[in-house]
Amino acid sequence: MKLLRRLLLALLILIVTGYVGVIAYMYFNQRALQYDAQGEVLALTDTALTNAQEVLIPSDGETVAGWYAPPRPGMPVIVYYKGNSSSFTEESERYERFAADGYGFLAFDYRGFPASRGEISETNILADALAAYDWLDAKSDAPILIWGRSLGSGPASYVASQREAVALLLETPFLSALNVAAERYPILPVALVMQDQFRNDHWIEDVSEPVLVAHGTADRTIDVTNGERLYARAPNPDELWIVDGAGHSDLWDAGIWDRAKPFFDRAMNR
Structure with missing residues (x-):
C-alpha cells in the first residue's frame, strides 16, 4: 500500500x-x-488600384503602413481592419472591388505585421486602429464605413464604440479572443493568463452604428456561435448573414461584397 x-x-x-x-x-x-504575422508584402504597383496611394499613419510615436484610395464623389469610404495572418496587401482583390464600385478605402498593417514595424499587442493594435480611423476622418469628408475581418473584428468593434461611423460590418468575428481561446483550451485557465483578450462582447454594447455580422457554419477557426452571440448583443442590429457550409476564409467568394453594399446603402439612408 x-x-x-x-x-x-x-x-x-x-x-x-x-x-x-x-x-x-x-x-x-x-x-x-x-498572432500569425508572417507573409510577403505585395507592391501597390502589382495591383489594379490605379487611384490608390501608399500612406504612413502616425500611431503613438510609430507609423503603420497602408493604402488609401478616395471614393467617387458622393460615395463613402471603408476603413478595413484586416485579419490575423499575413499582410493587408494580400487582400488586394477586395480593395480593387471596392474601388471599382466607387468606394474609397483605407487598409493597413497593424504594428508588427509585415508592412509595419513595431511590437504586436492588443494595446498597439487598438491604438493603430484608432489612429487609422482618425487619419481617414481628417483626410476625407466622405462618410466612413467600418469593416473588420476575424482578428480585425476586435479593433473594428472597439473603434465603432469610440467613434461615430455610418456602419459596422463584422466578418467571421469572435465574441472575444478570450472566448475562442477558452473553446480551444478548455482545461487551461486562459482568463487568468491571457493578455490580449479583445472583448468584443463588451465593446459591441457601446456601438450605436447599424451592425451586419457575417459568418459560416463550417468555420473551424472561430465557431459560428461567436458571430451569432455577438450579433445578439448589438444595440442596433441590421442583419445576421450565416452561410451554410462556409469556412473561415470563404465569405468573399460566397458573395459578402454583394451583401455588404445593400447594407451600406441602408445605413447611408438612415
Whole structure:
C-alpha cells in the first residue's frame, strides 16, 4: 500500500508539474501563439488600384503602413481592419472591388505585421486602429464605413464604440479572443493568463452604428456561435448573414461584397 501511495503521489506531482509547465509555456509565448504575422508584402504597383496611394499613419510615436484610395464623389469610404495572418496587401482583390464600385478605402498593417514595424499587442493594435480611423476622418469628408475581418473584428468593434461611423460590418468575428481561446483550451485557465483578450462582447454594447455580422457554419477557426452571440448583443442590429457550409476564409467568394453594399446603402439612408 505504501508503494502504491508513493506511485500515485509521484504521478500526481508529475501531472501537476506538467500542467503548470504548459500554462507557463503558453503564458510566456502567448503572442507568438496568438498572432500569425508572417507573409510577403505585395507592391501597390502589382495591383489594379490605379487611384490608390501608399500612406504612413502616425500611431503613438510609430507609423503603420497602408493604402488609401478616395471614393467617387458622393460615395463613402471603408476603413478595413484586416485579419490575423499575413499582410493587408494580400487582400488586394477586395480593395480593387471596392474601388471599382466607387468606394474609397483605407487598409493597413497593424504594428508588427509585415508592412509595419513595431511590437504586436492588443494595446498597439487598438491604438493603430484608432489612429487609422482618425487619419481617414481628417483626410476625407466622405462618410466612413467600418469593416473588420476575424482578428480585425476586435479593433473594428472597439473603434465603432469610440467613434461615430455610418456602419459596422463584422466578418467571421469572435465574441472575444478570450472566448475562442477558452473553446480551444478548455482545461487551461486562459482568463487568468491571457493578455490580449479583445472583448468584443463588451465593446459591441457601446456601438450605436447599424451592425451586419457575417459568418459560416463550417468555420473551424472561430465557431459560428461567436458571430451569432455577438450579433445578439448589438444595440442596433441590421442583419445576421450565416452561410451554410462556409469556412473561415470563404465569405468573399460566397458573395459578402454583394451583401455588404445593400447594407451600406441602408445605413447611408438612415
